[in-house]
Amino acid sequence: MKAIVYNGKKNVDVENVEDPKIEKSDDIIIKVTSTAICGSDLHLIHGMIPNMPKGFRLGHETMGIVEEVGKDVVKVKKNDRVIIPFPVACGHCCYCEHGQFSQCDNSNPNGEAGGIFGYSNTFGGYAGGQAEYLRVPYANVGPTIVPEELQDEQVLFLTDVLPTSYWGVDIGGVKRGDTVVVLGCGPIGLTAIKWCILRGANRIIAVDNVGYRLKHAASYKGVETVNFEDYDNTGEYLKEITNGGADVVLDCVGM
Ligand SMILES: [Zn+2]
Ligand SMILES: [Zn+2]
Structure with missing residues (x-):
């Protein structure tokens, strides 16, 4: 598949990369239908966030259609249309239980804050959604089904901006x-x-x-x-x- 990758300071390319795969039983894979570029992506591109390896996939404002589900996923099913909030959150740690998903204790082994899609190894090393497909961990927590009558542009900002x-x-x-x-x-x-x-x-x-x-x-x-x-x-x-x-x-x- 194609994805937008970081190749060093002020150097971003579209490249062919390996397709994401289900890695844990509560993962899903989505086929991306819309994704946004954020002002926060500039912080990465300007080299302000450490631990960005070359080839790292960008993007944390993403929505799409569920393509594949792990065996323990109950919240969504294949072909559901979903938005993906930018924090990666387990849903059951102390922070998640208090609604502070961006501070999840379990989603980022590399730091104090929780994981974020497409936002360096410092924020968990999760591949981003400026790509044709995205692996979404903890799929019983973040992904939310979108009503059919709403266009992508009407709900995409729910991933971060709103x-x-x-x-x-x-x-x-x-x-x-x-x-x-x-x-x-x-x-x-x-x-x-x-x-x-x-x-x-x-x-x-x-x-x-x-x-x-x-x-x-x-x-x-x-x-x-x-x-x-x-x-x-x-x-x-x-x-x-x-x-x-x-x-x-x-x-x-x-x-
Ligand atoms: Zn953003
Ligand atoms: Zn958590």
Whole structure:
């Protein structure tokens, strides 16, 4: 099959690689129908995450059709259409039992955090889903069946972008009436803005320096935009226009 592989800093190729196989009784193999490129993939490509061997398959935002199931898989069956959340999680350790799947104790023998698809040996060494096929371990936990009437593009962001942005808004404690500054208007920033609107934020100020992204943010009713290249000290400017500072600032750029 073909897959997108890391071949060193700023060097990514499409290559023929070995097909994934069922390795454990609760694995599945999916035929990938859609997969996304994430801002977090840039951290890998820029060499910021250690333990990326050459030939490592990228991709952690993936969905597809179940092609093969291990004998202990009960949650999904062949031909089901599923989304695959990006954390690899066992479902029964202390962290998983508390819903903290990204901190799973069993899915990553190489570090403290849990495993992530396509995200280096530091995060478990799991081959990624920017490929024709993907092996999904712990298939009774992560994979979730998608209703037939929804298109791939309507649900693909559930693999990372929507829950990630929601989590940021949630732990930021955004509530009705708040003033929120959102730093960065990529997919995470834009969806965070939508969650803030749903939560009843009174004032949302979106910050970026990319014109089309700011334009997109401004198309949401009531959202103000600031291009940080227009100000010598954007922080001071934001402090001034919010009369002393926002209630919540969401950093949607990272690293
Ligand atoms: Zn991602
Ligand atoms: Zn776990």
